[in-house]
Amino acid sequence: MNYITTFFPPTGQLFLGFLALILLLIIVSYLKSSHFKGKAGEAIVKLSINSKLDPNIYHLINDVTLPSFDGTTQIDHLIVSIYGIFVIETKNMKGWIFGNKHNKTWTQTIYKRSYTFQNPLHQNYKHIKVLSKITGIEENKFHSIIVFIGDSTFKTTMPDNVLDRGWVDYISSKKDLMLSTNLVQDAIERINSQKLEASFKTNREHIEQLRANRNRLKS
Template identity: 50%
Template sequence: MPANIANQVFLAILPWILLVGLVSILITVFRIFFLPRLKGRLGEASINFRTQRLLDQTVYHLIPNVMLTTPDGTTQIDHVIVSMYGIFVIETKTYKGWIYGDEREAKWTQAIYHRKEQFQNPLRQNKAPVAANAGTPVCPRCGEVMVLRTRRKDGSQFWGCSAYPKCKGIKQVA
């Protein structure tokens, strides 16, 4: 009976159909939840490896994976390099394609295969904790970090927006 044979064939391949289904679900879960994190970790490890190999270790000191306490919780910085030339804060991103962004924009854009994706400006991602830790206020007008300035007429100090003259936000020194 053809119907019976069809039934038997179906029952024979059913475990394989289920297996293929299960494997594709596992692959999807891996791609969505674990692959981005894995890529991030590999990117960070690559930067750690390269900075230690390419930079003079007597001049540049790498501090990887820095955790900072901020007013609204904690934040993580991928790499901090301390040197006599300054303190460099590096945020690692493993993105392909074209990256468009300006230091003042809240979002940057990745363009790849005619697709556009937006992500948080990495400069902003690392800015807040530094300001909070140094006791530096942020501008009440635009949210930029403020800098301590001195009035020419009486020598008194005040916080001025670092985006001056574009933004004229000021704050009293407490």
Template identity: 45%
Template sequence: MEILAFILFIGVVIAFLLQLSSSSKGAAGEARVNSSLRSNLNSHEYYVLTDLTLPTKGGTTQIDHIVLSRNGIFVVETKNMSGWIFGDANKARWTQVLHRHKTQFQNPLRQNYGHLRVVQDLLGIETKQLHNVVVFAGSAEPKTDMPENVLWDTRELSDYIRSRQNAHFSDNQLRIFKERLNRNALDANRETNRAHIKHVKAKVAEQQNDKTKCPRCTAKMVERSNRKSGEKFLGCSRFPKCKGTREI
């Protein structure tokens, strides 16, 4: 019993350290992006807001960076990753290949789309006045064609933001937007972060339990039959690219 308890304890410690490492890595990437934005963008023309947790109808959403400018509102999702990245703007899942190990992750453009909708509703602005931007802050390299709003260097981000030249807002509007976002943002503390993580896990669990969606990529499920046994099951509509299954 003592050996079993010790093994369980070690397992819990390892899981905690892995989660802490992932969290620290993400925070380091966000810090690099924040530093780059504040160093390269004129503070009289751009407002940079970082790590905002905003309330939503179903819980909260956490936004890495928002840049307010006369030429639009830029909502930035940061990924601190290494290795090769394979993806497409229209695919639900992207793939990271690192040391021959493949890991799938949610399309960050789609992930950030939800953030845009929250900002749009809060500020009461039009879709054309918003910019969905993803920046990879680590050493990751794209191995497929990517849209121009997916960037691979923190310095590229500031250049991309400055390149948008269609004026939408006055200086007074920007000040109002900044005040509204800060006023609605939840306090940046451990309790807020824990509540947000709990909300995210609940959403993931809900997706996992939705039998109409693939548990791996969230695509539509279709009924299939086992060739040998004839047994019916639900398979991902993206097969053979995705081999997610569910029991009927």
């Protein structure tokens, strides 16, 4: 009689095996979820920024949820610098991506199946409007950047600020002085004072608000 049989009779072993299977299914399901893919994409962008940009010039703020005119808005990454405020929306997607700056929705195609998603440029425009109001900084001092992470291919010509590589080089290329060091510090303080606490509750309420907004637009 081995150790496992001694301490766990057959019925107990069966129960433990069942629990292990359930746990494995939960882990696999989460790894395939859009939430995990989104967080993984954000982590890649964050690591790239931290390793390649001078933190004394480019002040990175991650995963920011702010109150907005219709509830809340959630921003993946902000970089506040003397060269302006960079607002970065990440998309961890695979397949073919179709869209342009004017379309309300873009299309993702995987093995002849198509899915639509909100134009991320429009999404980022809302982020910039909210940030402009909070910081008191004009919208023309903001840079909108969309970063696609994952095995995706653009099948239409994208604007210069929609990237699947070289996003750090794009940020570094912006060299026009837009903000004084005092304005940079003031903007950081205002954003930090307004952002909501990062928590499961905050994220859940934001997702529920997004669903409500979508349903309202459909009706």
